[in-house]
Amino acid sequence: IASKIEKGRFPALKLVFLTAVLSIFITNDVALMVVVPITLATKVADLEKVIVLEAMAANGGSSISPFGNPQNIFIYFHFNIHFLDFIKEIFPLFLVSTALIILLTPKKSVFSSMGKYIIFDKKTFLYLVFFAVFIAAVLGFLPLWVGFFIILPLIFIDRQLFKVDYFLLGTFFFFFGFTDNIHHVFNIHFHKPSQVFLYSAFLSQVISNVPATLFLADFVHHWQALLWGVSVGGFGNLIGSLANLIAYKLYVKEKGNSLKFFLTFHIIGYIFFIAGIVLFFLIYIC
Numbered sequence: 001i002a003s004k005i006e007k008g009r010f011p012a013l014k015l016v017f018l019t020a021v022l023s024i025f026i027t028n029d030v031a032l033m034v035v036v037p038i039t040l041a042t043k044v045a046d047l048e049k050v051i052v053l054e055a056m057a058a059n060g061g062s063s064i065s066p067f068g069n070p071q072n073i074f075i076y077f078h079f080n081i082h083f084l085d086f087i088k089e090i091f092p093l094f095l096v097s098t099a100l101i102i103l104l105t106p107k108k109s110v111f112s113s114m115g116k117y118i119i120f121d122k123k124t125f126l127y128l129v130f131f132a133v134f135i136a137a138v139l140g141f142l143p144l145w146v147g148f149f150i151i152l153p154l155i156f157i158d159r160q161l162f163k164v165d166y167f168l169l170g171t172f173f174f175f176f177g178f179t180d181n182i183h184h185v186f187n188i189h190f191h192k193p194s195q196v197f198l199y200s201a202f203l204s205q206v207i208s209n210v211p212a213t214l215f216l217a218d219f220v221h222h223w224q225a226l227l228w229g230v231s232v233g234g235f236g237n238l239i240g241s242l243a244n245l246i247a248y249k250l251y252v253k254e255k256g257n258s259l260k261f262f263l264t265f266h267i268i269g270y271i272f273f274i275a276g277i278v279l280f281f282l283i284y285i286c
Contacts, residue, residue, distance in 0.1 A: 002041035012050045012106045015039050019054040020061030020098065026135065028058035028069045028234075028243040036250040045108040048251070048261045052268050053105050055247040059234040060097030060272070062243075063090050069243070071213040071230045079223040089224050093231055096279050100272060123158070130154075165249055178207065188216075193225035197280055200226050201273075204233025204240050225284075232276030236269050238262075244269070 005011050005018075015035060022031035035054055044050055062068030066076040066086050076086060130150045136142045154161055190196045196216070203212040209230040220226050234241035238248055248265065252258045 002038045005038070005042060010107055011042060012044050012046070012053075012108070013102070015042070015044065015050060016053050016057045016101055016105050020057040020101070023058040023062035024065045024068050027067070028062035028241065029246055031058050031062070032243050032246045032250070036247055040250070040254045044106075046106045047255075048257075048264045049104075049106060049268070051247055051251050052261070052265045053101055055241075055244050055265070056097065056235060056268060056272050057101050058243045058247075059231070059241055060094060060101065063097070063231040063234075064094040069234075069241075070210045072227070074210075074213055074217065075223055075227050075230075078217050081223060086227075090227055090231060092279060092283060093228065093276060096275060097272060100275060104268065104271075126157075171245075178211065188219045190220050190222070193222040193284060194281070196220045196222045196225035197229040197232075197284075198277075200229025201233040201277065204230055205236050206239065208239055209233045209241050228276075228280050232273060232280065235272035235276060237266060238269075240269070240273075 005014050015038065019031050019035045022034060026034075032054060036051055039047070039051055039054065059069075062072065064087060066072050066081070066083060072086075075081070133142065133150060134147060137144050137146050188199075190199070200209075200212055200216050203216070206212075207215075212233060213226065213230045216226060234243070238244045244265070248258075248261065251261050255261075
């Protein structure tokens with residue numbers, strides 16, 4: 001796939017848009033787990049910038065879908081929102097983030113190919129079948145328990161798949177535990193949508209947007225402002241979304257140059273963060 005993408009025009013834009021489209025259906029986290037390794041296998045120009053923009057695309061693209069990320073799933077069911085109302089509410093953020101992605105993504109083409117043939121063996125097709133089954137389960141065409149019958153055989157087929165970043169996973173669960181604890185300590189009341197938006201956006205910068213959603217949901221009635229806040233809060237710094245940390249860890253594991261990526265991420269991340277705040281107030285205040 002990497003070899004095919006780097007041929008022709010606008011390889012970086014194709015990678016970033018692939019991330020955005022995938023995030024709508026398989027969540028922002030999983031979209032980055034798929035696309036960032038593909039990106040690292042290409043000779044795309046401005047690699048750090050492209051991967052950062054993939055993280056922005058994952059957060060922005062997933063915002064439009066009720067099942068695009070964990071916080072959307074929670075808000076969608078917690079507030080019993082109609083599907084079309086959900087999309088209509090967050091569509092402006094999706095539109096503006098897409099426009100920023102097009103504006104900021106490098107347009108350089110790659111003129112040298114990887115020089116490798118694409119080889120598909122039987123195991124590749126087996127993984128594609130497994131992937132299709134998981135998508136069907138997430139979309140509700142198959143029961144979720146079907147996934148266990150896929151995971152169990154993989155223990156014997158390829159144990160390398162279970163060498164995941166358990167520290168990152170533990171960090172995420174730590175945020176959930178921390179959120180549950182402070183939820184019982186504080187009793188917050190919000191009277192204006194702008195308060196809900198600002199608190200959720202900035203709290204996401206401290207404890208990530210999924211724990212921020214779980215913490216604030218019982219204290220708010222303005223689901224629209226909460227949705228906007230945690231969606232915008234996914235931009236900004238690395239903590240804002242687990243997807244951001246995934247992109248960072250995948251890049252550093254392969255390239256090791258964390259400082260350049262770190263600086264690039266926060267410059268671009270806060271461009272999206274500030275743009276999201278301005279857009280919210282333009283819509284709700286003006």
